[in-house]
Amino acid sequence: MNHEILQRIDAFAYRNRLAEVMRAPVSTIDARAPLTAAAALMAEKRIGALAIVDADQRPLGLITDRDIAHQAAMPESLGQPVHQAMAQDVATLPPDAFIFEALTELRRHQTRHLVVTDRATGAAIGIVSMSALLKLRADDALLLSTDAEEAPDAQSLKDVVATLPRLAKSLMAEGVPPRQVAGAIAAVIRDVYARVAQLAEALTLQSHGPAPAKWCFLVLGSAGRGESLLAADQDHALVHDGSEDDYPWFEKLGLHCSAILDQIGIPYCRGDVMASNRECRHNLAGWKKRIGLWVASDDEVALLNADIFFDFRPVYGEMKLAADLRALASEIGKQRTFLKRLASSIxxxxxxxxxxxxxxxxxxxxxxxxxxLLPIVSGARVLALSLGVTALETEARWEAARKAGRVRPDDLVRIADCHDMALRLMLAQQLADIEKGRAPGQYVEVKRLLDFDQERLKSGLKIAAVIDLIVRYALD
Known part of the structure; x- marks a missing residue:
């Protein structure tokens, strides 16, 4: 790993999101139009790419100035329709993705343009280009994600994980808000999970041959929400489209994933919420049954598992399976009695x-x-489920509840302040503990806090203590 580059990581790429830099609306062209029409439209708008979308505005392809330039070597081919020359493997990300995630995705697809899509509908809402992002001096932000993506073995991934405290310290020194620091850590962790799944897949292929069905590896909990700190353990699961609910192949894959993650410094989940556990591997029908059991149960363990699960995010494999699972889970999770039990558990x-x-x-x-953190995160999750909101980030979930009139603006201000403060204090304490050779955790040493921070923390703990009442009132 290039530690000299790491020392000068540009916080811009970890602070800013695609919504802030994308070009919108997306310029599109009919797939049947000739390439000459695409070239003329690009020249008119002074842009380098056009999206081809379906009736629901979801991207089907992308045609760029380079694609047209390649065809210009044979002038007669410029009359062919756009769909014959367009790239169909379109890089996409939601608007709340960080700039450094976009740079990684562009590199992964070996392309210069990325379509920004609505997380709920998949509709194209913006476009960003590699050249535009690099003009924002964000290229150093590729470092950790690139290291994770190209890691040849577990030791290399362990180096990436070991570097996360230095990344957090650098971003905090730059004045990056704590929620965005946590988001940057989570994004790198997701890249690590994706590479772990690839390494585990290779091992499983060697011993068990090809997979019996398409599958997708999911990260759960804080990494799924985009709110990781420096003391995370494993939370992951798997969905597949096989006719049977489980196969020995997926059991072996899950065991490899858990073992590699533990080896690189992300320890086994004490609650066994891992794809190595049979209860965390299902096809869609199996997940429907499993979620239904959680929803119907008032058992504390069932509610905890449901809490962790509903924050899942896909990191590797057949992404459509995760989208189908999200639609299924959101529908089941709307049941009122279940939401009230979740609110009571807070x-x-x-x-x-x-x-x-x-x-x-x-x-x-x-x-x-x-x-x-737990009351704030749990409260936001309950409200999001009740509203059918697909956002995973706690801040976005609370904001959706405010817009829906479920939460008073003054309460939201206090909740947001407590959330920021809790993340900042925990990150600072974890970094201090790591520097002293102590394992990071969830406790903050009171005497190291200024009097102002102590009083602010007390105020935050007060609002957090009544989150359950705020959520119950919102559900009535």
Whole structure:
């Protein structure tokens, strides 16, 4: 790994998202139009690419100035329709993806243009180009994702994971907001998961031959939401389109994935929420049954599994399977009795303030994850499910609830402030612990906080302690 480049990582690529830099609306052309018409339209609009979309505005292909230039070597071919020369393997990302993710995706597809698509509908809403992104001086941001993507073995991936604290420290020093630092960490972790799935696939192919069905590897929990800190363990699952609910091939794949992740520094999940666990591998029918059981149960473990699962995000394999699973899960997850049980479970999270308003501490530390992050994240998830919102990020989920009139604006301000503060304090504490050779965790040492931060933390813990009431009121 090039540590000199890492020292000068440009925070812009980790701070800014595609929605801020994309060109919109997308310029399109009919697939039946001749290449000469595409060239004329590009010249008129002074752009380098046109999208070809279906009736629902979902991208089917992309034609670029380079594609036309290649055809110009044979002038007679310029009269052929666009669909014969367009690229059908279109790189796409949602508008909330970070710029460095776009750079990685462009490199992966070996193309210079990427279509920005609506996360819910898949409709094209913008376009970005490699040249435009590089003008924003974001090329160094490729470093960790590229290292993960090209890692030849587990040791190389372990080096990437070991570098995450340095990335977090660099971004925080640049003044990047804590939610975006957590998002950057999560994005790199997802790239790591994707490469792990590839390495595991190669091992499984060697011992068991080709996969019996198409499949998709899913990351769950904080990495799925885009809110990872520096003490994450494994949370992953698998969906496939086989006629049977499970196959020995997928069991072997899951075991390899879990083992490699543990080897590179992402430890086994204590709750066994991993694709190596039979309960985390299903076809769509199996997942429908599994989610249905969670929804019908008031068991604490079932609710916890449902909580983690609903934040899933695909990282490798047949992405359409994940889209189908999302539609299925969102529909089942709307059941009112289930949502009320989830809301009630938030109230069972142990508050971190005592009767007199002081912070509960253990060895001088307060559990900020339990006292602040868990209620805020869980509350946002319940509200998103009730509204049918597909957003995974906690901030976006709360904002959707505000727009729907489910949450008062003044409450949302306090919740957002608590969320930012909790992430900032936990990241700072984890970095301090790592520097001292101590394992990072979810506790924050109270005495290292300024008086102002202590009072702000107490205020945050107060609003977090009533999240369940806010969510219950929103559901009524």
């Amino acid at each position: 109230g069972q999270i142990e508050p971190q303030l005592n009767f007199f308003g002081g912070m509960k501490t253990k060895a001088g530390r307060v559990n900020v994850k339990r006292g602040a």
